[in-house]
Amino acid sequence: MASSTVPPLRPDRPARPNLAFRQVRGRRSPAEFAALVRRAAREIGERVSCDARYIGRVEAGEIRCPNYAYERVFLHMFPGRTLTDLGFAPRASVRGRGARTAEDAPCAPTTEPARTTSDGRDPGETGETSETGGTHEPYDTQDPYDTHHHDHEESDVLRRAFMTGGGATMAAATLGPFTLARETSAAAQPVRRAGTTEAGALEEAVRRIRLLDDRHGADGLYRRAAAPLRAAFALLDAGTTRQTTADRLHSGAGELAISVGWLAHDSGRFDDARSHYAEALATARMNGDEALEAHAFCNTAFLARDAGRPREAVRAAQAAQRVGRPLGSPRLMSLLALREAGGWAGLADRTGCEQALVRAQALYERGSCDNDPEWMSFYGAAELEGLKAQCWSTLGDWPRAARHAGRAADLQDPHFTRNIALYTAQLADDLARGGRPDEAAVAGMRVLDLLGQVQSSRIQTMLAGTARVLLPHRRAGGVSTFLERHASTPRTV
Incomplete structure (x- = not known):
């Protein structure tokens, strides 16, 4: 499993854990606390994309001082406290340091337009360093996971996913606003042995691809994610000097293969997805990585269900449950039980499905814990309801499926646009097949409203099926409007 923290940028100045911040998190898991941060940000009009990884970096002391957006959010969450009270260093103490060496820099400089702050000043005037390293000691000047801004911000989200600094030759994988700047063949150029810098970049690429998928769906990302994946396995071929780094690279490459496999899966490329999942499974077994193996089996089960x-x-x-049980994560076991339930539903085994669903619910109610894998940040109450809806829909129990799908859409965090569209499409289909065409048309219109933001063949296929079911009811109120709008909506490739 990928490491939960990135090594400190300055090996001569190890990060000190932020115990004060860990204390305010209390008994909540990092993912749950991150959700509270996002909610607090929305309350004051800020836009941050905090996740469990970010919370882990703060608590590990890797973020000595948050950026201004996070500062406002934290002070809003804990009125009366200062950043120092929350365990952060004064902003002045992490500014104005000497330039870092190329080995310290998070990525090699690239030629791009000068960046300015919102008031037009150069970032250096406010201590806000650029993503290319700059001349100041880094503090958290920009949320590295923020994918909300569709144009310039999103250009930076996957920019320089792998590095050319420190002598390493990597694929210059730039997943900007859905364009690939350049692909570099690892075989064409010499590659030195990888270190912690490359391992950290690989882990970062996995997180950022997942976040973009959550927001926009898979169709616009899949082909552009191939270059980072090739670069990842080129790193494995190059070798490392330390076993701990090798373990991180294997886990990171396997997780990236799963992420790319999911992009293929969600965009209807089942054969490609099967190949990527098998690659991840092989990587896990070669490295003895049980967490990665459980993840690969989990996605393989999901794909097999969708592929009939x-x-x-x-x-x-x-198999995923057998290998995942020693990991000590009830939430992981809950999700794996849901994957099993989906298989039993496909076999029309109602009893087997119900037993797996009961087990999934009981495990979910045991709550989250520190052993929950980072990739499971998507699995909350909404996803639980959504997967239950899929099971009941497969079994033909449309009313029950519609109830669960409606709950899923209502519970989903607004940040995850793709999932809202997915659950609402599931709801529309269940309502249509359950003899409620008017309500199905209303839900279908909501999905159409979201398709401008989401590119997912899965969702479009579901909506097309709903439209076919509604054709005999085209004279019902609202149905004709939905059918006409659906017919005029272009399909993405």
Whole structure:
């Protein structure tokens, strides 16, 4: 499993854990606390994309002082406290330091337009360093996970996912606003042995691809994610000098293969997805990585269900549970039980499905914990309801499926636009098949409203099926409007 923290940027100045911040988190998991941060940001009009990884970096002391947006959010969450009270260093103490060496820099400088702050000043005037390293000691000047801004901000989200600094030759994988700047063949150029810098960049690429998928769907990302994946396995071929770094690289490459596989899966490229998941599984087994192996089996089960191989889905989910049980994460076991339930539903085994669903609910209610894998940040109450809806829909229990799908859409964090569209599309289909065409049309219109932000063949296929079911009801109120608008909506490729 990928490491939960990135090594300190200055090996001669180890990060000190932020115990005060850990104390204010209390008994909440990092993912739960991150959700509170995002909610507090919305309350004051800020836009941050905090996740469990960011909270971990703060608590590990890697972020000595938050950027201004996070400062406003934290002070809003804890009125009467200062940043110092929350365990952060004074802003002045992390500014104005000498230039870092190339080895310290998070990525090699690239030629790009000068960046300015919102009031037009150069970032250096306010101590806000650029992503290319700059001349100041880094503090958190920009949320590295923020993918909300569609144009310039999103250009930076996957920019320089792998580095050319320190002598390493990597693929210059720039997933800007859905364009790939350049692909560099690792075989064409010499590659030195990878270090912690490359391992950290690989882990960062995985997180950022997931965040972009959550916001925009898979169709616009899949082909552009191939270059980072090739670069990741080129790093493995190059070798490392330390076993701990090798372990991180194997885990990171495997997680990236799963992420790219999911992009293929969600965009309807099932054969490609199967290949990527198998690659991740092989990587996990070669490295003895049980967490990665459980993740690969989990996604394989999901793919098998969608591809019409329910018995394989059951076997893969059960294999994931066997390897995942020692990891000590009830939430992981809950999700894996849901994957098994989906397989039993595909086999029309209502009893097997219900038993797996009961087990999934009971495990979920045991709560989150520090052993929950980072990739499971998407799995909350909304996803639980959504997967239950899929099971009941497969079994043909449309009213029950619609109830769960409606709950899923209502519970979903607004940040995850793709999932809102997915759950609402599921709701529309269940309502249509359950004999409630008017309500199905209303839900379908909501999905159409979201398709400008989301590119997912899965969702478009579901909506097309709903439209076919509603055709005999085209004279019902609202149905004709939905059908006409659906017919005029272009399909993405």
